[in-house]
Amino acid sequence: MTTDDGWGLDNLPYGVFDSGDGRRLGVALGDEVIDVGALAAAHGSALVDVLDVPSLDPLLAGSPALWHRVREALTGWLGSPGWRTARSPRPLRHRRDAVTMHLPFTVGDYVDFYASEHHAANVGRILRPGSPPLAPNWKHLPVAYHGRAGSVVVSGTPVRRPNGQRRSDDGPPTFGPTERLDIEAEVGFVVGGHSGLGEPIPVGEAADHLFGVVLVNDWSARDVQAWEYVPLGPFLGKSFATSISAWVVPWAALEHARVAPPPRDVPLLPHLVDPGDAALDLALEVRLNGHVISRPPFRTTYWTAAQQLAHLTSNGAPTRPGDLVASGTVSGPGRDEYGSLLELSWGGREPLTLPDGSRRSFLADGDEVTITARAPGPGGRTIALGPVTGVVTPAG
Numbered sequence: 001m002t003t004d005d006g007w008g009l010d011n012l013p014y015g016v017f018d019s020g021d022g023r024r025l026g027v028a029l030g031d032e033v034i035d036v037g038a039l040a041a042a043h044g045s046a047l048v049d050v051l052d053v054p055s056l057d058p059l060l061a062g063s064p065a066l067w068h069r070v071r072e073a074l075t076g077w078l079g080s081p082g083w084r085t086a087r088s089p090r091p092l093r094h095r096r097d098a099v100t101m102h103l104p105f106t107v108g109d110y111v112d113f114y115a116s117e118h119h120a121a122n123v124g125r126i127l128r129p130g131s132p133p134l135a136p137n138w139k140h141l142p143v144a145y146h147g148r149a150g151s152v153v154v155s156g157t158p159v160r161r162p163n164g165q166r167r168s169d170d171g172p173p174t175f176g177p178t179e180r181l182d183i184e185a186e187v188g189f190v191v192g193g194h195s196g197l198g199e200p201i202p203v204g205e206a207a208d209h210l211f212g213v214v215l216v217n218d219w220s221a222r223d224v225q226a227w228e229y230v231p232l233g234p235f236l237g238k239s240f241a242t243s244i245s246a247w248v249v250p251w252a253a254l255e256h257a258r259v260a261p262p263p264r265d266v267p268l269l270p271h272l273v274d275p276g277d278a279a280l281d282l283a284l285e286v287r288l289n290g291h292v293i294s295r296p297p298f299r300t301t302y303w304t305a306a307q308q309l310a311h312l313t314s315n316g317a318p319t320r321p322g323d324l325v326a327s328g329t330v331s332g333p334g335r336d337e338y339g340s341l342l343e344l345s346w347g348g349r350e351p352l353t354l355p356d357g358s359r360r361s362f363l364a365d366g367d368e369v370t371i372t373a374r375a376p377g378p379g380g381r382t383i384a385l386g387p388v389t390g391v392v393t394p395a396g
């Protein structure tokens with residue numbers, strides 16, 4: 001382990017691992033996963049109640065004060081010399097590449113935003129040429145739809161090409177394997193605590209409800225989506241699988257990544273005016289079969305997590321621990337900064353050529369997609385996020 005591989009003490013992302021005898025909560029440190037339940041037990045800490053458990057759920061149900069206390073304790077224990085030899089009920093350390101990772105928390109409600117202006121404008125240009133790239137509402141509220149929590153899967157889960165109904169140019173629609181299977185590189189916010197029915201979260205308090213961040217690949221079947229989504233929005237074209245990284249980076253670890261969002265072009269209604277440093281400087285990288293195909297810069301995203309949470313509760317809708325709020329596809333202004341193949345191949349009209357000579361507009365069976373990210377940490381060090389990875393398997 002080097003001190004700046006992004007997996008140092010400044011990060012300590014949470015995950016659920018199994019080293020052969022069941023699921024346990026851990027944190028990643030270097031190339032190891034630390035059994036935090038065993039660590040808390042070794043210190044005789046009452047935090048075993050939320051750490052010696054098979055999921056992040058108990059911690060997510062707690063308060064920001066508890067999240068802070070846990071992080072302080074972990075940083076203190078793991079930062080003290082000799083921690084590796086502490087007497088513990090079971091091994092404290094496992095190699096990260098030798099354990100199986102599971103979904104780290106029970107996903108509550110899943111909402112998918114559309115917060116990147118570059119992405120939304122590109123999609124408008126590709127799918128609705130002749131109309132303004134952005135709909136009239138776009139700069140007044142963060143557009144979103146409710147997704148399907150039950151098909152959120154952990155990184156590494158194979159993604160089967162979905163069947164669906166597609167439009168046909170010269171006859172009735174057909175049903176079969178999607179021919180336009182796409183990725184969407186996104187950032188997901190993991191919500192903790194509760195906000196009650198009828199109790200909107202003020203934009204200035206939204207950060208108190210953000211436990212951490214995952215990377216998301218919101219796999220999308222573009223042909224199914226295009227045919228089905230008028231007028232109610234995405235349904236089966238996006239509900240077959242959404243992959244999230246196994247590691248949840250604590251919100252507190254991203255303190256040094258907070259930056260000002262892009263300038264707002266139109267005045268916002270008061271409930272959406274967020275604090276000046278509410279955006280995050282995350283540099284994403286998307287690989288297809290090992291080759292980098294895009295580097296989306298999350299800091300260019302127009303709507304922040306605080307605005308998304310304020311908007312989604314502004315009608316009094318409650319939140320629950322484990323809600324997943326995804327940013328929507330992250331695209332930057334550059335051609336090599338787009339977060340979907342729809343944009344990278346410009347609607348399929350300009351296929352990508354991979355270094356092995358093969359060409360792609362959309363995904364082929366056997367393709368592997370991996371998204372990672374890095375953020376600035378304290379002292380010039382970095383914080384690693386991800387990976388979220390998945391291989392496409394043939395339709396059933």
Ligand SMILES: O=C(O)/C=C/C(=O)CC(=O)CC(=O)O
Binds near residue numbers: 113114124186234
């Ligand atoms: O504007 C459209 O017709 C389609 C938009 C999307 O598919 C984007 C979406 O689902 C949200 C996102 O990830 O940005």
Ligand SMILES: [Ca+2]
Binds near residue numbers: 112184186218328329
């Ligand atoms: Ca999406």
Ligand SMILES: [Mg+2]
Binds near residue numbers: 218219238
């Ligand atoms: Mg999806």
